[in-house]
Amino acid sequence: MSKIIAFQGERGANSNIACLDVHPDWTPLPCPTFEDAFAALKEGQAQLAMIPIENSVAGRVADIHHLLPESGLHIIGEYFLPVRHQLMAVKGATLATIRTVQSHVQALGQCRRTLRKLNLVPVVGADTAGSARQIAELADPTRAAIAPKLAAEVYGLEILAADIEDEAHNTTRFIILANDPLEIAAGTADCVTSFVFRVRNIPAALYKAMGGFATNGVNMTKLESYMIEGHFTATQFYAEVDGHKDEPHLRRALEELAFFSRELNVLGVYPAHPFRRKLRDTMDEE
Numbered sequence: 001m002s003k004i005i006a007f008q009g010e011r012g013a014n015s016n017i018a019c020l021d022v023h024p025d026w027t028p029l030p031c032p033t034f035e036d037a038f039a040a041l042k043e044g045q046a047q048l049a050m051i052p053i054e055n056s057v058a059g060r061v062a063d064i065h066h067l068l069p070e071s072g073l074h075i076i077g078e079y080f081l082p083v084r085h086q087l088m089a090v091k092g093a094t095l096a097t098i099r100t101v102q103s104h105v106q107a108l109g110q111c112r113r114t115l116r117k118l119n120l121v122p123v124v125g126a127d128t129a130g131s132a133r134q135i136a137e138l139a140d141p142t143r144a145a146i147a148p149k150l151a152a153e154v155y156g157l158e159i160l161a162a163d164i165e166d167e168a169h170n171t172t173r174f175i176i177l178a179n180d181p182l183e184i185a186a187g188t189a190d191c192v193t194s195f196v197f198r199v200r201n202i203p204a205a206l207y208k209a210m211g212g213f214a215t216n217g218v219n220m221t222k223l224e225s226y227m228i229e230g231h232f233t234a235t236q237f238y239a240e241v242d243g244h245k246d247e248p249h250l251r252r253a254l255e256e257l258a259f260f261s262r263e264l265n266v267l268g269v270y271p272a273h274p275f276r277r278k279l280r281d282t283m284d285e286e
Contacts, residue, residue: 012129012151075268077176080275093141103146212256
């Protein structure tokens, strides 16, 4: 029996591609919303979920930072997907016939130069693959979509211009979620610990909470803040560090963080994707 991996979006979306890249022998399950993808995993319809968390051009996916801490789910892996946008339309359409192009707002923003060059009017759609499906259904040679190559194959569209993204480094990072945490031994090379926390409402609380990571030699690769429950003074932080939470130096840092925090929730300990090493090597060369 095939295992199921849930994702948000329609067939042909980048999340669909990420599912196939990581687990080619699993069946991807499209879900209308992130909440639906989380529910599919929690309710047993899927064994894993592939969820985008940030993009190198557009930044973080804000919804996930709010949903993840309360979900009870665990991060067991990550995947970096290079994003390649294709301009597609129905068979018979050409660059001369198209007038409008539909896609997710971020995809449109990531292809501004090409759209300006072709003098195309952007139309915001719910997502990339869904826009491709709608363009196929409309069968109008004046309308095009921006979507992944897989969407063109799924919906029978022709690619009029390939790889039209403005930035070659355009990459989306996904996290892989499961109901149970990954059992990974302390001391495992190249692993990541992700967690969320809220500091106490006292002067210099964040500064003091972060001090433990510096004094214990922990490399923090991400620290982001966002408001919760609509309160300007209620701030939650999402953080990622190199290493395993049970390694002595990281354990000491987390204990110090917990002392200055109202809440501390470790979301997962998981192997670092090889893309991270590639990034580090590139930065070292510079």
